[in-house]
Amino acid sequence: MGTKFLQWILTFCMVYSVTGEGCSLIIKPSRVVVGFGESVSVTCEAARPVRVLGWESAISAAHTQQDLSVQWKVDSLIDWIEEPICYGVFFTAPRQCEEKLNLVLYKTPDSVSIRPVNHTGPMVEGKEYQLLCEVQNIAPVQYLTLRWYRGQTEVYNHSFSDLTSSSPVQVSSILLITPTKDENGAQYRCVAELELGPEGPKPPPSVTSEPLNASVYFPPVFISPEPEVLELIGGDEMTLNCTATGNPAPVYSWQSPHPIQESTDNEAVLTSSSLIPGTYTCTASNTLEKKSKQFIVKAKTKGV
Numbered sequence: 377m378g379t380k381f382l383q384w385i386l387t388f389c390m391v392y393s394v395t396g397e398g399c400s401l402i403i404k405p406s407r408v409v410v411g412f413g414e415s416v417s418v419t420c421e422a423a424r425p426v427r428v429l430g431w432e433s434a435i436s437a438a439h440t441q442q443d444l445s446v447q448w449k450v451d452s453l454i455d456w457i458e459e460p461i462c463y464g465v466f467f468t469a470p471r472q473c474e475e476k477l478n479l480v481l482y483k484t485p486d487s488v489s490i491r492p493v494n495h496t497g498p499m500v501e502g503k504e505y506q507l508l509c510e511v512q513n514i515a516p517v518q519y520l521t522l523r524w525y526r527g528q529t530e531v532y533n534h535s536f537s538d539l540t541s542s543s544p545v546q547v548s549s550i551l552l553i554t555p556t557k558d559e560n561g562a563q564y565r566c567v568a569e570l571e572l573g574p575e576g577p578k579p580p581p582s583v584t585s586e587p588l589n590a591s592v593y594f595p596p597v598f599i600s601p602e603p604e605v606l607e608l609i610g611g612d613e614m615t616l617n618c619t620a621t622g623n624p625a626p627v628y629s630w631q632s633p634h635p636i637q638e639s640t641d642n643e644a645v646l647t648s649s650s651l652i653p654g655t656y657t658c659t660a661s662n663t664l665e666k667k668s669k670q671f672i673v674k675a676k677t678k679g680v
Contacts, residue, residue, distance in 0.1 A: 379623075380551070382590075383415055386419070388576065389509060389585075393591055398583055399421040399446075399464070399473035399474070399475060399555060400422060400424050400464070400466070400473065400475055400509070401419075401420060401421070401422060401423070401462050401463075401464050401475040402420070402421045402422075402423060402475075403418060403419070403420050403475055403477055404419045404420075404421065404427055405418065405463055406477075406478060406479065407478040407479075407480070407573070407575050408454050408478070408479050408480065409449075409480045409482065409572045409573065409575045409576040409577070410479070410480065410481050410482070410525070411481075411482060411483070411577075411581075412453070412454060412481060412483040412484075412515075413452050413453065413454055414453060415449075415450065415451050415452060415453070416448075416449070416450050416453050416479075417447060417448070417449040417450075418447070418448045418449075418460075418477055418637065419445055419446070419447050419448075420445065420446050420447075420448070420462035420464075420475070420605045421444060421445045421574050422444045422445070422466075424462050424464065424466065424468075425442070425444075425466070425467055425618070426442065426443075426444065426464045426466050426467070426676050427441065427442065427465045427466065427467055428441055428463075428464070428465040429441075429443060429444070429445070429446045429462075429463075429464045429465075430446055430462070430463055430464075431446060431448040431460050431461070431462055431463075432460065432461040432462075432463055433448060433457065433458075433460035433461070433504055434455065434457040434545060435450060435455055435457060436449060438449060442656065444571045444625050446462070448462075448477070448550050449476055452592050453481055454600050455483075456481065456515070456542055456543040456544075459476050459477050459478065459479045460476075460477045460479065460553070461475070461476050462474065462476075462477065463475075472664065472667035478624065479517065480519070480572060480573075480575075480576070480587075481515070481516075481542070482515060482516060482519065482570055482572060482576075482581065483513065483514060483515045483544055484514065484570065484581050484583050485511045485513055485514040485568050485583050486512045486583075487510075487575070487583075488509065488510070488511050488512075488514045488566055488568045488583045488584065488585040489509070489566075489585050489586070489589045490507060490508065490509050490564060490565070490586070490587075491507070491508055491510075491511050492505060492506065492507055492583040492588075493505075493506035493507070493508050493509070493550065493586070494506070496590075498591035498592065498593045498623070499555050499590060499591065499592050499593065499596035500592070500593045500664070501555060501556055501557050501592055501593065501662075502554065502556075502596075503555075504552060504553070505552075505553050505554075505555070506550050506551070506552055506553075507523070507524075507550065507551040507553060507564060507588065508548055508549075508550055508584065509522055509548060509549045509550075509551070510546070510547075510548045511547050511548065511568045512546050513544040513545070513546065514544060514545065514546075514547070514568060514570070515541065515542065515543055515544040515545065516540075516541060516542055517536045517539045517541050517547055518536060518537050518538075518540050518541070518546065518547050519537075519570050519571055519572050519573075520535075520536045520570060520571075520673050521535050521536070521567070521568075521569050522534040522536075522547075522549040522566060522567070522568055522569075523533065523566070523567040523569060523573055524549070524564070524565075524566055524567075525564065525565045525566075525567065526559070526562050526563070526564055527562055527563060531551070532551050534549040542590075546564065548622045549566070549620070554591045556594075557592060557597070557621075557623070558593070559590055560590065560591060560592040560594070560623055561589065561590065561591070561592075562589075562590045562591060563587040563589055563590070564587065564588040564589065565584055565585055565587050565588070566584070566585040567582050567583070568582060568583050568584075569581070569583045570582070570584040574635055586640075588676045591623070592623060593624065593662075593663070593664055594622050594664065595622060595658035595664040595665035595667065596620040596621070596626040596661065596665065596666075596667045597620055597622060597624035597660060597667070598618070598619070598620045598621065598667065598669050599617075599619050599621070599661065600617075601667075601669060603669065603670040603671070603672060604616075604669075604670075604671050604672070605672045605674065606671060606672070606673050606674070607652060607673075607674050607675075607676040608651060608652075608673050608674060608675050608676060609627035609671070609676055611649065612649065613635060613647060613648065613649040614647070614648060614649070614673070615645060615646070615647045616645070616646040616647075616656055616658070616671045617644070617645050618630075618645065618646070618658035618660065618669055619645065620660040620667065622662045622664075623661065623662070624662045624663055624664050625662065626630075626642075626644075626660035626661060626667075627640075627642050627660070627661055627662070628642050628644050628658060628659065628660055629658070629659045630643075630646060630657070630658055631655075631656070631657040631659075632651075632654070632656045633652060633653075633654030633655065633656075634652055636648060636650070636651070641661070642657075644660070646658075646673070651673055651674045652673070653673050653674055654672075655670055655671070655672050655673075656670070656671040656672075656673060657670050657671075658670075658671070660679040
């Protein structure tokens with residue numbers, strides 16, 4: 377009874393394989409993602425009696441006779457080999473059957489770096505610049521995405537899915553930027569991320585560059601740029617505030633209708649009790665530009 381049952385099972389598997397699976401070889405798991413230097417073990421099973429079952433591989437080849445399973449195992453995978461093939465020679469099949477293992481051997485990059493292209497020193501507001509991200513020795517490149525960040529915000533990503541290489545390569549990506557004054561001091565980073573699919577590690581392996589600190593030169597900008605009209609009450613102290621932001625830091629100069637007793641050398645704020653009616657002009661300047669602001673002082677009698 378047991379022998380008949382076994383024969384029925386083998387007949388069923390043989391019929392199923394011919395009409396459905398064809399080769400009757402099953403690789404478990406069918407897709408393997410392995411980090412460089414890690415161990416790997418994969419089993420190939422025959423769904424019906426087999427004369428010879430084995431693995432063809434540049435390393436750790438194996439075979440067995442009449443067993444229904446054979447293992448391909450490597451303790452430390454460091455060779456960029458072709459995908460191993462499981463083969464089977466069946467009693468009833470005229471040809472050898474083969475199934476290829478979907479093997480992904482990945483390696484995180486040796487380094488990820490970021491730098492400006494053809495430029496040194498601070499950038500100037502409103503001009504276009506290129507930032508270059510270079511990735512050394514990463515594999516497989518077709519699973520790589522380079523993500524560009526300004527601060528914590530992703531501003532661009534570059535996929536390499538159109539390339540194919542199983543061994544480590546060097547790649548790069550360029551980010552075009554036109555910085556504003558608000559980006560002075562911002563940090564740019566480049567992250568190399570390997571998106572290896574559902575069989576890969578979670579979160580995806582990634583390596584981040586050292587940050588690039590952006591220094592952006594911009595002309596002086598007054599906190600309050602409009603002309604100011606002030607009423608002067610004789611004897612009272614008056615303050616004229618000409619503060620501006622800028623990079624490099626602005627230097628200041630004053631023009632007044634008469635000499636000012638207090639020193640105004642490179643002072644953004646003028647505080648005096650000896651001002652007279654008239655127009656006072658403050659100039660804030662740096663290496664990019666000069667900007668001026670006027671303070672119109674009018675006389676006013678106390679109590680009026």
